[in-house]
Amino acid sequence: DTGVSQNPRHKITKRGQNVTFRCDPISEHNRLYWYRQTLGQGPEFLTYFQNEAQLEKSRLLSDRFSAERPKGSFSTLEIQRTEQGDSAMYLCASSLSGGGTNYEQYFGPGTRLTVT
Amino acid sequence: AQKVTQAQTEISVVEKEDVTLDCVYETRDTTYYLFWYKQPPSGELVFLIRRNSFDEQNEISGRYSWNFQKSTSSFNFTITASQVVDSAVYFCALRPNTGGFKTIFGAGTRLFVKA
Secondary structure (H helix, E strand, O other), rough: OOOOOOEEEEEEOOOOOOEEEEEEOOOOOOEEEEEOOOOOOOOEEOOOOOOOOOEEOOOOOOEEEEEOOOOOEOOOOOOOOOOOHHOOEEEEEOOOOOOOOOOOOEOOOEEEEEEO | OOOEEOOOEEEEOOOEEEEEOEEEEOOOOOOOOEEEEEEEEOOOOOEEEEOOOOOOOOEEEOHHHHHHHHHHOOEEEEEEOOOHOOOOOOOEEEOOOOOOOOEEOOOOEEEEEEO
């Protein structure tokens, strides 16, 4: 297993455009998480999925953001009408679940978004 | 409130020195999990350790050791005989048992190890 992968690694877009990022988790992991990280800060939770169900969304996730995990495998995060404040690193992580144990999350390399 | 504080923004040491990174957390949950992650210049967060709130035993893994003290809500991380490859940003994180599976990260401590 090669770990969590994310595409693209970098994205530069103009304000007002839509962007979509993809995350492929570790294959046996049924939980998938999205975080946003700005310069000098720790990752901030955005949302998470258990299989294909989106179970929690942060208040940070405005109406312009939507995430899907249609078949319980890969996930996409779309940002509509991007704003300069959306510029950040978007991190995906995955983990096992079961038995009430909080398994550690394994992170992908991230997608760096720059909105000009 | 659930919160993680890493008061040290940056630390600079010379190779072979020992260094301790501080982490203080806040939660009202009695069951929770604590983590440390390393983020090297390449950017990918690397999991280092997980500790649950019922296990206060200190842990050592090679040059790394962790000191969990529930009485002071601290989970400090020590690197012994630091090496240049230890240069990275280190994040402490908290996952309370309530409120879903949101993990709360501290702002990180940037460690510079000079040769």
